[in-house]
Amino acid sequence: MINLRDVRLRRGPEPLIEHATLSLLQGEKIGVVGRNGCGKSTLLALLQGTVAPDQGDFECPPGLTIAVVSQELPHSQQPVVEHVIDGDAALRSCERQLAAAQHAGDGLAQARWLGEYDHLGGYTARSRAAALLDGLGFEAAAIDRPIAEFSGGLRMRANLARALMCPSQLLLLDEPTNHLDLDAVLWLERWLQGYRGMLLLVSHDRDFLDAVVGRVLHIQGGRIDSYAGDFSRFETLRAARLAQQQAVNEKLRRETARVQSFIDRFRAQATKARQAQSRIKWLERLPSIIEQQGESAFEWSFAEPARLPEPLVVLDRVAAGYPGRAVLSDIRLSVRPGMRLGILGRNGAGKSTLVRTLAGDLEPLSGNRTAAPDLEVGFFAQLEVDQLDPGDSAIGQLARRGGPARGWTEQQQRDHLGSFGFRGDRVFEPVGRFSGGERARLSLAILVARRPNLLLLDEPTNHLDHEMRDALLVALQEFAGAVVLVSHDRGLLGGVCDEFVRVRAGRIEPYDGDLADYARWLGQGEDAATSVPSGIGGDTAMDTAPLTAADRREQRRLDAERRNRLTPLRAEMRRIEEDLERRNTERTAMEAQLADPALYAASTDAARGLPLRHAQLSAQIEALEERWLALGAELEAATAAP
Secondary structure, eight states: EEEEEEEEEEOOOOOOOOEEEEEEOOOEEEEOSSSTTTSSSHHHHHHTTTOOSEEEEEEEOOOEEEEOOSSSSSOOOOBBBHHTTTTTTTHHHHHHHHHHHHTOHHHHHHHHHHHHHHHHGGGGGHHHHHHHHHTOOOGGGTTTTTTSSSSSSHHHHHHHHHHHHHHSEEEEETTTTTTTTTHHHHHHHHHHHHHOOOOEEEEEEEHHHHHHHEEEEEEETTTEEEEOOOHHHHHHHHHHHHHHHHHHHHHHHHHHHHHHHHHHHHTOOOTTTTHHHHHHHHHHHHHHHHHHHHHSSSOOOOOOOOOOOOSSSEEEEEEHHHHHEEEEEEEEEOOOOOOOEEEEEESSSOOOOOOOHHHHOOOEEEEEEEEEEOEHHHHHOOGGGGGTTTSSSSSHHHHHSSSGGSOOOHHHHHHHTTTTTOGGGGGGBBGSSOHHHHHHHHHHHHHHHHOOEEEESTTTTTTOOHHHHHHHHHHHHHHEEEEEESSOOOOHHHOSEEEEEEETTTTTEOOOOHHHHHHHHHTTOOGGTSSOOEEEEEEHHHHOOOOOOHHHHHHHHHHHHHHHHHOOOOOOOHHHHHHHHHHHHHHHHHHHHHHHHHHHHHHHHHHHHHHHHHHHHHHHHHHHHHHHHHHHHHHHHHHOOO
């Protein structure tokens, strides 16, 4: 076995290969592919021992016999067949030792070296060399001609035959078919198929690689990636990886645009400035998160909801809690498609109670909960993993609890579970054998299968590792429905939620601070329970002064009035944002049509009317943007008003 661990290779000042870690096994036939100059020949030079790694560890078994094709053209008068036999260094050494014993008249030494000569195949060496030369296109009558008399191409073939003559354990071939005709290539394929040592083959000939290798090393951008199978399978797997990367890049572009839009909209607004700053930090992390998602074993997303009614669910003057004990009162909340709402509050404040009431698990003690007829709730409770039947299998739980998954074929169910890391016979194992993280993944898989339009997530990242958390975050970013999230994971809250409410003192209230403000508020203790978070406005002295009961009643009245002023403004802004998104999408598609030269060759009414439609659409977008800006100013003024 040959091992590379964290190897760096340079040619000149720039590294060709970095952080290469791989193992090469005896008997493997490995193709090495990549663009010219990527480091293929340098890798072979490392294995040959002519270069040393600039970094890392390289382990090669001592005494390993390595055969390599010389790139220098021989010019001697030596017969070509003898040039080939020279490739067997052990045999030539034995011949020299035998000649020395004969010259010395040492009969005992002669006998010993004759035995070794026979063992090394000395008596068949010429015939084996001749067979190699024949396979590579030399005429039988020409093998005793001086090698210098042959063309450069034939001399390179002689060098190849010389390398094949060596009884090697490792054979390194760099573009061996360059000087061969088709017959010689086919012969070499058959010869290499029967080779019993380890083979590393650099070649651009796909058919040749397909015929010989069972593993491919692809060098690109300083990385060495290993693919099991022949070259055709490599191409298939590589294409899939590239398609995945393209999808990752497109996802990154979309999400960057969405987050940047939030930043651009709210950066100048005092009430949203801190949230905008938080999103800037989030935007810096976005490429690495999405890239990791692209390379993750978890590749899933929420399906497009069948319907998105407006609103999804409304709580109107709701008191929520348990028989005989109200936890929250006077809840007024409307959840709409596209909403990304984070629920903040101290432990025990009533966050889970609010979520359960939205889900319909708890009936309001008073007031009204109105749910759209097409509401489909995906509810992940804190104790969701405990609802799984430990005696049932993952596929059984999916079929019973996954809504539409009941009608899927077994293969569809297995494919779905596979995207959450449950592969092969793992889907039939009892859930009781799963770790906490695996049960959490299974619960998410079941939730996703239900195709919800409203996600209610109460601490969904409990038991999840970093990889799965990032996968969940990206999936939530792409979800078309509404998300209501309770979480201690600030990265998840900051990356998903566009707006927050805070639960305190039995009420819910809009929260316009950022998560750093909220963390500071939590750290202030119970004495600050009624203070206004930093960045929200208000006089410092008033923030810290104790409030009387009358003061708190007056504050609640003012808060209610403020909400009544703000709600219609926010609703109209959201409608405009949705309209702008639709119209901008239409304009982008239209601009692609207008950029097509074929359009102008057409004489249809549609072709002639397209520029006019584009101008009208641009004017509508401009008007909507002006209205949105005006509403933003009005909202900011209303927020600042007492």
